[in-house]
Amino acid sequence: MVDARRHGPKAVEAVPPLGRTETQTLAALFDTVVPPDDAPGGWHGGGAALLREHLNGFLDWAVPVLSAAIEAVDQAARDMFGSTFADLPALERAHVLANVLQGEELSAVDHAERADRPIDTVIELALQAYYGGTREPAGWQLTGFRPVPEGVEEIEPDPVPHVRPGALEPEYDVIVVGAGAGGGMAAAELAARGRRVLLVERSRPFSNAELRGNHLQGKRQQLHDVIAGPGRGSPRVLELADGSTRVLRGDGPGTDYGLVAMALGGGTRVWQAMSWRFLPQDFAMASTYGVPDRSTLVDWPFGYDELEPYYERAEWELGVSGDSASAAATRAPRRRAFPMPALRDNGLRAPYTEAATRLGWNACPIPFAINSVPRAGRAACVGCPQCVGHACPVDAKNGTHNTAIPRAIETGNCDLLMSTQVTEVLHDQRGHARGVRAFHVADGTVSELTIRARSIVVAAGAMETPRLLLASGLGNDWVGRNHHTHAAAGAVAAEAPVSKEYVGPGHCVATLDFVHAGGAPWGGGVIFDLPTMLPVETAAMGRASAASFGVVHKRWMRESPLPLGVLSMVQEIPHELSRVSVAPTVRDRFGMPVARLRGCAHEASGEAAEFIRERCVDWVTELGGQGISSDSYPGGSRGGEHSGGTVRMGADPARSAADPQGRLHGTANVFVADASLHPTNGGFNPGLTAMACALRVAALMP
Incomplete structure (x- = not known):
């Protein structure tokens, strides 16, 4: 000693x-x-x-x-x-x-x-x-935590080329606002079709090294000022249940703020990369389950078959690993296999699958937008334990930052403008847009820009997209309404006969038996194994499980195994009161009205989450878990990485904000290409669906 x-x-x-x-x-x-x-x-x-x-x-x-x-x-x-x-x-x-x-x-x-x-x-x-x-x-x-497996050499990709304001053209065919999942895909499609595109991203350029290894400011932990966040001068207003409000700092913890990663590639830069297709029933929720009181639930204006070709393109253009014979592939009909085989087992797939089989369930590998084999000149996954919420050490995780956006620029038809926030879509009284007003920040100097374009595509995310449209005086009363994310449930064992190691990508196995099946109400949702918890997250758990501090807590951290359990994404039934609006008096550092967030959980979502919670307990019990704790969350988040619905598609302007092709009602040339379009958000992570929708919007633009 x-x-x-x-x-x-x-x-x-x-x-x-x-x-x-x-x-x-x-x-x-x-x-x-x-x-x-x-x-x-x-x-x-x-x-x-x-x-x-x-x-x-x-x-x-x-x-x-x-x-x-x-x-x-x-x-x-x-x-x-x-x-x-x-x-x-x-x-x-x-x-x-x-x-x-x-x-x-x-x-x-x-x-x-x-x-x-x-x-x-x-x-x-x-x-x-x-x-x-x-x-x-x-x-x-x-x-025993290692941020990168022993012997692995970290890779720093070359920066994606971007232009300075002085190099901008007098006018573009299309300005795409937001270089995330939807914006990146839309820009790539438009550039490939010969359109002259300007892709505008509010974040500064980040290296991959800046976006990993920091567990206090990482996107998923959100303990302090998140690196891939808006920073100072970008507040939001939170509306509480009693109607009172609270101003949230842009450089504070991200939980209440409803933070979606702000970086080139958006959330896909640091996402966990689960890449599910929605099932056919997800496009007809109102027809399948009815519409409960105080809900804005509707069907999509088209069915699964319409989106299937774009799902296929998104999987192949992004790069998705999966088991093409599993429920992940067969529950959603497809014409083509996954581009890559499923990621390797992290040691837990077999015991989880065996437990599911004993329960009479099916289990399968999770499809991930992560290279399981070398592809497109980039390495295969090395199994780092901090994949969720962090950039990849070998650039094996696929997002629009290293797939769609570089391809768009390589066509010679797309310019990327970083460190620039669009604050207004400029338009006439007939809703015909002619460009945008924006503010560019470089070396502490702020410059105001007016950039002209023949069409505008807004893809800033389900909170910032309605904010920009409302601040610009565009759209009907449905802009900002119908906001929803997901309900959720989970179960964790204090002790189990199998142990979890610090091996990524974090999740490994899932069951779809309670997605529109198995008696699940309101569409249910996918259940999957618990992600790898980082030491700082385990330490917070130790305060409740062992002691707040001292010798006992330190011993607990040394000796306790990583938590074993399951989580779920559960379909959220949108509540009529959940919405994104703009604050009448609070403005950001550029004078733009800030987003005002209100979330309200619908009891139908709570019913579905509670049903799934019981199934979570069943699975962990069958694994041999002891001392099981469980909980369900009914949704009603004010905002977050799974947000959608705030500019939902529909044929009738009286019940929707955009038409089925993504054009904003009441405008001639303003389109939306992100998860804001989703009338409902499925019982899965919605990233792949947002990309497929963005490809469709761009492909159908006149």
Whole structure:
């Protein structure tokens, strides 16, 4: 055993803007949360590095909270032991910390506000620094986590070429707003057809290295200012159930904000890459199940057969791996096999499939937009454990950033303009668009642009697309309405006879037996194995399962297996009150009205989620799981990565925002090409469907 005192807080350098004495107390606090032993404690194991690097950056909000925590433990230490906190032995420091934390839990009025819970916040930050960090923290070695498998050489792809404002043409045939799943596919199709296209993306160019390995600012974790997020100056307004509102910062945690990754490729840059087709029944939900009260549920204006050729194109142009003989292929009729075989087993497919078989269910490999074999000059998946929410270390994960958009540019017909936010679609009173107004940011300098085009395609996502249209005075009353994501359910075992390893891509096996089948109400949804949890996520779970901090928590992190269980995506029945509108008084840094989000869960979605929750428990029980916990979520999210429906398609302008070809009602040349078009969102991840719809919109544009 190494002498723990060598990791102690006695000789520490000040972390500005904190003074030396404050820093010593803070170091003692971090080492009390994660005590040093044969591994470093919380301060040297990640806390000092995190605060030195980011206390004047994305953690600037924490300075007064940390000061309050320091004052609280010093006062308690003097009251209890007649000494400052940093001068106490480790056991007495732990006693002080537990005592102050208990008092905080009893007295805090609003635990959602960090200022009301400074001790809890320090514990949270210490665990995040040790097990997450923004560089390799000590907790990774402690838990056996490796961000990249041993022996794998990371690859940094060449940047995608983009133009400067001075190189823009006087006029384009089409401006595509948003270089994500839909916008990337639409731009590629239009450029291939000889249209002169400008693809506009609001994010700056990111390297792949910037979008992985940071578990505090990653897209999926959303613990702090997300790297692939809007940043400062881009607030949103959240409307609560009682009608009151709260302004959300664009550089805060992404959960309430409803964050969709803002990067070249949009969500496909860092997605988990599940690539499901919707089933035929998903296009006729109202006809199949009826329309419950207070719902905006309708059928799609066309059926599965209309979209099938575009599904095929999306799979082959993107690159999808799957088992062409499985339910993932046969439940949705297809004319062509997957481009690549299914990804290799991560060690769990066999036991999950065997358990499903004993239940009388079918299970199959999940189709992924990830190379299972080398393809298109890029490597096959290496099984890194942080695929979900992070960029790929070998560029094996497929998105529009490394498929459709480069192909569009290679035609010579497409220019890509980065770091540019479109704030208005310019049009006349007849709804004929003539261009866009936008703001370009480079090296801290903002320049306003007016760019002309014969047609506009808006593909900024199901929250930003209606925002732009409404801010521009375009569209009918259905723009922004019908917003929905997914309901969900899951079950997790405390103990199981099989164990999960840190092997990607995270998911491996699924059952479709409760998607429009098996007695599932309202379309049900797909059930699949639990993703690989990162150490920082496991540490948060440990606070509830073992102890908030200290020796017991650290031992739990060393000894506890990764959680084993299942999750699901459940069809959400859209509620009439869920919508995206624009705030009348709050504006972003460019003067554009911000999005106002309201979510309301429909009871039908809750019914479906509860049914699926019971099936989740059945599967985990059959796996041999013990101490199973489960939950269901009825939907009603204010926004998120599966958002859709806010500019839904339909033949009748009285019940839809866009026509069946994606043209915005009331306009001559404004089209939408993202998940905003989806009347319903299926019981699957909707990414592939958004791309297929975008291809169709672009192919049918006059």
